[in-house]
Amino acid sequence: MFLFTNFLSVAKLANNDYVGFTFFVGSMAMMAAAAFFFLSMNSFDKKWRTSILVSGLITFIAAVHYWYMREYWSANAESPTFFRYVDWVLTVPLMCVEFFLILKVAGAKKSLMWRLIFLSVVMLVTGYFGEAVDRDNASIWGLASGIAYFVIVYDIWLGKAKKLAEAAGGSVLAAHKTLCWFVLVGWAIYPLGYMAGTPGWYDGLNGMFNMDIIYNIGDAVNKIGFGLVVYNLAVQSSEK
Secondary structure: OHHHHHHHOOOOOOOOOHHHHHHHHHHHHHHHHHHHHHHHHHHOOHHHHHHHHHHHHHHHHHHHHHHHHHHHHHHHOOOOHHHHHHHHHHHHHHHHHHHHHHHHHHOOOHHHHHHHHHHHHHHHHHHHHHHHHOHHHHHHHHHHHHHHHHHHHHHHHOOHHHHHHHHHOHHHHHHHHHHHHHHHHHOOHHHHHHHHHOOOOOOOOEOOEOHHHHHHHHHHHHHHHHHHHHHHHHHHHHHO
16 A cells, blocks of 8 residues: 555656656656557457557556656656666567567567567667766767667668568558668667767767657657557558
């Protein structure tokens, strides 16, 4: 009961606290998305239910973390870097799993899934080291994180994943392309947030933008957007 009461307690936000506002809106938007995905699961063929479940898990995990990060920000006026990366290390690999799930119809193997998961973890771990552990070498860690990111981009745009999507064709190919654009454009907002919050050759961005606002907007757009793409694919496939 204490934990439940504590979870529902709401810290006061200043009228000009835009970081806290984006944390709050992000948590509510992702909780609503999670409820939508979970409640719609049984409306689809069995082969799509796991994909919808994963979409719900991604947004639910993010919603819980965002609620806590909002409270952390309100109490400490500090970026909740550790908890943000805990969120990402759970949700970003799940976003990679979505590629495997929608490409299973074209014969995707688990090796593709594990490769994408591994690359996403490398991307996140190196990013965390640069942002929280070894900030003096943030640009080097950021480069390592960026390399892992671009390998993921290559795999889904030009590698095995693309070939599988083309073999599947139709709505699967269209959904794959949309998810690819999310990774290429939507995920690209994270390096901007990283550069805005760490020292390096990009010091001109440091202080120009607020890292947390960039991350919060990027998270909401990418995680909810990923789920909606998968949902739309399930709808189109079920109507055939």
